Amino acid sequence: MGLPAGKTSVEKLAEKNGVQFYRIKSDKFKTTRIDLFFMDNLERDRASGNALLPSILKRGCASYPSVTEFERKLEELYGADIDGGSLKKGETQLISFHMSHISDRYTLGNEKLFDECSQLLMCILEKPLIEENGFKKSVFAKERDNLIDYIRSRVNNKMRFSMTRCIEEMCKGEPYAISEVGSEADALLLTPQNTLELYREMIQTYPAYVYISGEVDDISIQNFIDNFISMGRGNIKSLKTSPVQKNVSEVKRIDESMDVNQGKLCLGFRTQVDACSPDYYPLVVYNGILGGDTHSKLFQNVREKASLAYYAQSILEKYKGLMIILSGIEAENRGKAEEIILKQVEEMKNGNISKEEIEATKKALETGMKSMQDSQGSIVDFFMSQHLTNCTEDFDSQAEKFKSVSMDDVVRIAQNVQLDTVYFLKPNEKASGEGNE
């Protein structure tokens, strides 16, 4: 049943002064969007400032100095969305901006939304609120406070917190240990002036990638590109690559206590595999068999057989060659859980993998590669990641690579996976949280 779905592809429209413009070809969506990414090396003294930039820029621009007016304008444009944020991929920090609106044909009177929406995006990028050669003080102060609150609030989500702490301990001394939003101490060093300087550096020198997708005519796209490159550019910064090779001499063990009910066990591994190397494909299959899905060894053994946990999974950090295993358990079951988890890692090394396990994983990857093409955001993320790592595979060729992975490839990858850090977020003896009204 069903027609063969169209191929999703990307076309390079222009490259100028370190900005690359791409058009994503896929016509099934009801929204039009621009995604743009400024990239910087992930460094301690820059991370907080970089992360603060989108928050400040979103708070108004020369044509819309009041946020209320800006937001009302977006509502009038059928709930158009303009947003920004900070993320990391390996040891690269990405400052992202995003604009999206519904396609013109769904408006009440066939209105043209792209030009107006892209101008709003350009306004916040190009014309921030400035005073005394710094960002507007009130905006800066508020957003820096919010950034610090946000950094502190990472403790709220215990699963993510334990994973972040595991990575921090594991990558101590490496840039990857730095958070995508930096640290409180570094945020405190920021001023309206030095942050404005950083903003200028971003606009003028960071390599940038721009993706346009959905229904929009070529003239509007060209106008947007012309506007974008009319912002001055200087010497384009070169980005470092993220080293993935690291031999572990001794496994680190970190226990931290907190007033929680459930303990969180996190095991960090080095896979020694580069994001764009041929070994990446068998690594993804390896991870899938071990802890990627409900058929995986971790899910089956920690949850289904031993009933120790609700979740037990492994996650890859593609760009840094890391694998993290996570599970939420009772404190008293910590030893048992760790033993079962490490046993599964050993089973992988010993090649105790059934044909069903590898086949199910490869099918899941195929489904994943196809499903990604049904989301505009996922398509952008896929191509941006490929461009960032200089990988040339597209959806179809990458799917082929996964298909051709053999059992031997997986077992070979398993030999190089090394445990680096065991982190346990331990409930305090007297766990609170109940009945303390």
Place this chain on the structure above:
Amino acid sequence: MNYNTQFYEKVGETLYEYRHESGLKVFFVKKAGYNKKTAMFGTNYGSIDNVFKVQGSDREIEVPDGIAHFLEHKLFEQKDGNMLDKFSRLGASPNAFTSFTQTVYYFSCTDLFEDNFRMLLDYVQNPWLTDENVEKEKGIIGQEIRMYEDNAEWRVFFNLLECLYVKHPAKLEIAGSIESISKITKELLYDCYHTFYTPSNMIVVVVGDLEPEGVFSIVDDMIKFKDRGKVEKRYPDEPEELNSEYREQKLSVSMPLFYMGIKDNKRVSGAELLKRRIALSIALNDTMGRSSTLYNRLYEEGLINDSFRFEASLDQAFGFVAWGGQSVDPKKTAEIISGVLKELAEKGIDEKSFTRIKKSYQGMYIRSFNSVDTIAREVMDTCFNGTSYFDVGKIYEELDVSYTNNVIREVFNNKAALSVINPL
């Protein structure tokens, strides 16, 4: 084969509707060009349905909290193995969820849709429960419950419901407690299953690049169970008053978290429910959305941040509006918000803001059709509430400011409750 076809021009989508002879309703939405196919099989049975008459008897029973969710977990287990494995072998990704009012089993796949769809329809009709596999699940669900105990956002939400409801089971944790699930037995699970998993109480929704005949004929082939008759469930009479105005708990969080809400005492269903829900959303957006004076005042004063959210949660059986996020001073924030809501209840919203916000919501409605999962979820949810997601476009056309202001007066004159999580 006899089914209805309806093209909806505003959203550019076609809905196919089929009524199986057993009474099961089946919906299909074709998404040309999409790789992903999603199928859902759901029953109008959730955590709040804990007092009911067991099918085929005159017995009315009250079951332990969390049993609908427990049954959801157990249905995956079949005599010849776990369904999760079987779907995975075919490259599909299966899952299920239990809400206040629904239990829904689903999968998404890109290939082998027919095989996967047959499996979904089959296993939901065939529970396989043993004393042993019921016991085993208590460990897994126990850890799920423990995980939520540490989740501040979840806690602040359920503590608010505890404040809002005196008797209504919407205040109960969906997964129950370690104590309540310890009382769950195979026999009780079968009582629930036989009562609520009956064709006329269930819906199938399929979304993807498929053909309607194909989808409906698989349903014809696979649906074997016969209808066991009308479900008789009972909810307690909920008084209009709050259970309590304030509740506070301490957890390991960096700063206080608050959630505030107002109970909607009027019960409606069908298109009226959707209309009321949209009207309340527009009212909330006007008062405390990002474009509002209040939001920006609280933001500038450092009383709220980016985590602030609001919702209008309306169902046939219960309804409330709620809002909150992180705040250094929840009580002060709540006081300011209450002041503005009092004004809202008196004055209502003006035509200009109403029109602007409505336009923005119409845009979000269009956006929702980008995702096969969202479409499937909404089609099911609206059908269980006696209406259709595809009528939302029409509702936007009908909805005007005077209707909205009536709803505002009905709801925002009620007292608000406040739930707070403080750092330890």
